[in-house]
Amino acid sequence: MEQPGDRKAKRRTVEPADDRRRPKISPVKNGPLLYQALDPSGVEGLISSRGELLGRGRDSVSLCRCGASATKPYCDGAHLRIGFDSTNTCDGSLDHRLDHVGERITIHYNHGACAHLRHCVTGLPEVFDHDRRPWIDPDAAPVEEIIAVIERCPSGALSYSVAGEEHRDLERPPRVVVVKDGPYCLEGGVEVEDTIRSERVSGEHCTLCRCGAAENKPFCDGSHRKVGFRDES
Numbered sequence: 001m002e003q004p005g006d007r008k009a010k011r012r013t014v015e016p017a018d019d020r021r022r023p024k025i026s027p028v029k030n031g032p033l034l035y036q037a038l039d040p041s042g043v044e045g046l047i048s049s050r051g052e053l054l055g056r057g058r059d060s061v062s063l064c065r066c067g068a069s070a071t072k073p074y075c076d077g078a079h080l081r082i083g084f085d086s087t088n089t090c091d092g093s094l095d096h097r098l099d100h101v102g103e104r105i106t107i108h109y110n111h112g113a114c115a116h117l118r119h120c121v122t123g124l125p126e127v128f129d130h131d132r133r134p135w136i137d138p139d140a141a142p143v144e145e146i147i148a149v150i151e152r153c154p155s156g157a158l159s160y161s162v163a164g165e166e167h168r169d170l171e172r173p174p175r176v177v178v179v180k181d182g183p184y185c186l187e188g189g190v191e192v193e194d195t196i197r198s199e200r201v202s203g204e205h206c207t208l209c210r211c212g213a214a215e216n217k218p219f220c221d222g223s224h225r226k227v228g229f230r231d232e233s
């Protein structure tokens with residue numbers, strides 16, 4: 001099945017900014033994520049974890065982020081019943097980017113933005129190994145293989161520089177993908193209103209919590225694994 005980041009996309013350096021009209025997600029305080037279309041044809045690019053197109057023709061959809069809705073990925077008001085609190089309780093201590101400098105590539109990593117979906121450690125374990133210090137070895141695989149894995153990082157925590165040029169973003173149409181037992185993956189610069197991204201991470205893609213347990217709300221921080229979140233919508 002296609003995963004977020006699998007589609008062929010053009011690489012983009014950090015400049016210039018993209019000024020297309022983009023759909024946006026507005027996190028509602030103690031409530032759902034409101035996904036609003038800017039295109040008159042309605043919401044597009046909302047994909048279920050089974051690859052189905054959702055929400056077509058609607059101006060907006062309310063997406064569950066408390067983890068308790070019976071109609072996931074849509075909100076059914078369960079946040080009121082469970083007293084969902086959307087406060088970000090993160091102290092920000094992990095929000096800084098580290099540079100792992102290799103001979104031909106520098107890998108940038110911001111732990112504070114990571115959703116721990118493990119595409120890197122499973123995709124290229126010789127480079128990304130949590131049992132080693134430092135855990136990233138930028139010289140342990142060919143550059144193109146490293147780039148391919150970094151481009152599958154859905155949270156934007158990983159990026160890279162080659163020959164002095166930094167690459168954080170990809171050139172992709174906007175879409176929101178529901179991940180089985182995990183977050184929403186945003187691609188293509190879907191705007192997240194009233195939020196501050198982690199230090200020097202991608203502005204084109206990120207992951208939003210839908211289990212309700214993240215400390216770094218509205219972003220996913222991997223807590224869905226700790227709480228055993230299960231959903232296949």
Ligand code: FES
Nearest residue numbers: 209210211220223
């Ligand atoms: S979905 Fe990842 S922390 Fe909630």
